[in-house]
Amino acid sequence: MAGFASTRPLGRVKRGEGWLRRSAIPGFGLTFGVTATVLSLVVLIPLSAVAARALTLSPDAFLKVAFSVRAVDAYWLSIWTSLIAASLNGVFGLAIAWALVRYRFPGKMALNAVVDLPFALPTAVAGIALATLYANTGLVGALLEKVGIKAAYNPVGIVIALTFVGVPFVVRTVEPILKDLAADVEEASASLGASRLQTLVRVVAPGLAPAWLTGFAMAFARGIGEYGSVIFIAGNMPYRSEIAPLLITIQLEQFDYGAASAIALVMLLISFAMLLVINATQAWMKRSRVR
Amino acid sequence: MSGQTPIRPNQDPGWLRTLILSTVVLFMSVMVGLPLITVFAVGLSKGLGPAMEAIREHDALAAVGLTLFIAAIAVPFNAVFGVCASWAIAKHSFRGKSFLVSLIDLPFSVSPVVAGLVYVLVFGLQGWFGPWLIDHNIKIIFAVPGIVLATVFVTFPFVARELIPLMEAQGSDEEEAAVSMGASGLATFLRVTAPNIRWGLIYGVLLCNARAMGEFGAVSVVSGHIRGQTTTMPLHVEILYNEYDFVGAFAVAGLLCLMALATLALKTLVEIARPEVGGHAV
Numbered sequence: 001m002a003g004f005a006s007t008r009p010l011g012r013v014k015r016g017e018g019w020l021r022r023s024a025i026p027g028f029g030l031t032f033g034v035t036a037t038v039l040s041l042v043v044l045i046p047l048s049a050v051a052a053r054a055l056t057l058s059p060d061a062f063l064k065v066a067f068s069v070r071a072v073d074a075y076w077l078s079i080w081t082s083l084i085a086a087s088l089n090g091v092f093g094l095a096i097a098w099a100l101v102r103y104r105f106p107g108k109m110a111l112n113a114v115v116d117l118p119f120a121l122p123t124a125v126a127g128i129a130l131a132t133l134y135a136n137t138g139l140v141g142a143l144l145e146k147v148g149i150k151a152a153y154n155p156v157g158i159v160i161a162l163t164f165v166g167v168p169f170v171v172r173t174v175e176p177i178l179k180d181l182a183a184d185v186e187e188a189s190a191s192l193g194a195s196r197l198q199t200l201v202r203v204v205a206p207g208l209a210p211a212w213l214t215g216f217a218m219a220f221a222r223g224i225g226e227y228g229s230v231i232f233i234a235g236n237m238p239y240r241s242e243i244a245p246l247l248i249t250i251q252l253e254q255f256d257y258g259a260a261s262a263i264a265l266v267m268l269l270i271s272f273a274m275l276l277v278i279n280a281t282q283a284w285m286k287r288s289r290v291r
Numbered sequence: 292m293s294g295q296t297p298i299r300p301n302q303d304p305g306w307l308r309t310l311i312l313s314t315v316v317l318f319m320s321v322m323v324g325l326p327l328i329t330v331f332a333v334g335l336s337k338g339l340g341p342a343m344e345a346i347r348e349h350d351a352l353a354a355v356g357l358t359l360f361i362a363a364i365a366v367p368f369n370a371v372f373g374v375c376a377s378w379a380i381a382k383h384s385f386r387g388k389s390f391l392v393s394l395i396d397l398p399f400s401v402s403p404v405v406a407g408l409v410y411v412l413v414f415g416l417q418g419w420f421g422p423w424l425i426d427h428n429i430k431i432i433f434a435v436p437g438i439v440l441a442t443v444f445v446t447f448p449f450v451a452r453e454l455i456p457l458m459e460a461q462g463s464d465e466e467e468a469a470v471s472m473g474a475s476g477l478a479t480f481l482r483v484t485a486p487n488i489r490w491g492l493i494y495g496v497l498l499c500n501a502r503a504m505g506e507f508g509a510v511s512v513v514s515g516h517i518r519g520q521t522t523t524m525p526l527h528v529e530i531l532y533n534e535y536d537f538v539g540a541f542a543v544a545g546l547l548c549l550m551a552l553a554t555l556a557l558k559t560l561v562e563i564a565r566p567e568v569g570g571h572a573v
Contacts, residue, residue: 019386024467026476031379035391038372042443043397046409049419053412092318099315103308111315113555117323119498120551120558122505124525125544128532129326132333140325164322196304225402228507228525232532245404249512252408257417264405271400278400279393 050268053261066262074244075266081155081243082223085162089219093170094212100171101178118167123228130161131232153235158243161230162223169222170215177211177285210285217281221274225267330548334541345531345539346546350519354527354543357435361523362503365442369499370492373450377488378480381458382466392455398447406444407512410437433515438523441509446499453495454488457568461487490565494558501554505547 020028054062065071099105100112118126134141134151144151151157181204189199227245235241244267251260303311334342345351376395380388398406412418414431424431431437465487469479507525514521522530524547531540562569 021384023383023463024470025382025463025479026470027480028379028383031375032383032385035372035376035379035395038375039391039394042440042447044394046413046444047397047401049409049412050405092314092322095311096315096319099311102303103312105312109559111319113559114319114323116555116558117327117551120501120505120554121327122507122525122528122544122547122551124507124528125330125505125547125551126326127507128528128540128544129329132537133325133329139329140321164326167322221400225400225405227402227404228511245402245508248402248404248408252411252512255417257412257415260408261412264402264408267402267405271402275393275397275400 047268050261050264053257054265057258057262061258062262065256065259066266070238070242071244071247071263071266073239074242074247074263075270077155077158077240077242078224078244079270081158082162082220082226084159085166085223086216086220088159088163089166089170090212090216093167093215093219094174094208096167096171097174097178101175115171116168118165123165123226124232126164127161127229127232130157130164130229134160134233152233153241155234155241157233157235158230158241161233162226165226165229166219166222169219170212173211173215173218174208177208181207207288210281210288214278214281214285217274217278221271221278224270224274327548330541330544333537334545337538341538342542342545345536345542348539350522351527351539351543353519354522354524355546357438357522358504358524360435361439361442362500364439365446365503366496366500368443369446370450370496372447373454373495374488374492376451377454377458378484381455382463382484392452395451396448398444403445403506403508404512406509407441409444410440410513414440432513433517434521437513438510438521441513442503442506445506445509446503449499449502450492450495453491453498453569457488457491458484460567490561490568494561494569497554497558497561501551504550 054066057065096111096115100108100115131152132138134144134157136142136145136150136152138152141151149156151160185203185207186199189203190196194202225245227243227249230243231246234243234246236246244263248260248263248267251257251263346355380392411432414420414424414437416425416432418432431440465483466479469483470476474482504523505525506523507529510523511526511529514523514526516522516526516530518530524543528540528544528547531537531543558569
């Protein structure tokens, strides 16, 4: 390895013939090999097992278990509760990012740290805490019951749990963009005679939109797959408050691997669709950031 | 313009500031503050004694031990993988790079339950290697190896996705200089790259560890819930909670809360020491 440098030119290396651009830095073969091997063994091959198992079912059997009334109700429940939770986080996450970037106030650093608590706190802990808090005997649940809202053991509880786990996404995607956006553009807008409201609507909002949408999509995607924080508060009644991931575990407990795989395949396809949406919004984010 | 009082176009009117700040404080108190207080309030509702007893009880200690053991395997594994992947991806350019990054990120968009399920389909009784494993008397599903695999899966992207942007931002000029002066690949990594990415690595490991210790869904599917043997701390919390032992459940949950709070404190310290590290959505 000692004589390595003398054998290869440095500086601007021309694009190679194949897929790899030649570089002076060694170790590509080894590190790429390890990356590809581990990725295949840990993630890709096991994931393909879901599709392989689901496709051993006949098309009729697949449709019957993957789109049974109970399964469709579960997908739909996961989707609409995640949408509401992501929307709530869209509003409050924007306010939190705005406060963190634009204002000085006591306790700002604590707020900044606590925003990430839903990432750091085990979901089961969040689940039992929220279930206790929002049950009709709990602190908040008792208050809500007085105004006629049954929170825990009801879809409302699922929305609450998903809102909790989704808190960091919008905050952490909007925050860096808001920092970059900073003074100059808004000053330009104001000095050209725009009112504060006009500046916010015409300058700040379009600048933040891609990041906000990325955070929203991430919170939504997380909500659809979420399990630990939801099952304690949901009540888990079939057709009513039973989320799709729970249905997979129920099929597994009955050793019906085929049905579990079929439902999991539908969920994976939803995840991949969300991944494409997130990639698209991130590309939009990068483009609008460069300009 | 220069003679006038400076325009401060970024200043929000006072009422808006008050509205936003009070909304934020109210939302965070109800959404995050109250659940956190609930854990400690219920855990300590009978005093410190019963809470400590629940933590010192045999099955609880076994769960703590198992959780530490799992993290001690999964976190270093993913750290080594993350360094390898970021070296290949950030220091070299090749076609299909962004696709590779998306594949590494994949476990984040997969439901934890599906993450557990995939290993049941590979190693379980009716799985690909099920019959072979039975013949050779090896147990992976409903045993510790399965829990390790599921944990590795859900924590897979943490270190890599922390290091890739950091190493890309730092460029490869320093490494090229070291190599041109005759340093070997390993020496270049250890002496040039490692000191530059140290904080990013620590940050990634912190997040990876928190998730590894706290994972519930994926681990729940492959664990088999054998008390004192295949129950991690989060699973132990679930068992106690379902047995209506609320003090016990919340006492163990309190321990996990302390872990989460310590993670956040360390993470904040890294962010203060190195502002270029972290600060993005996972």
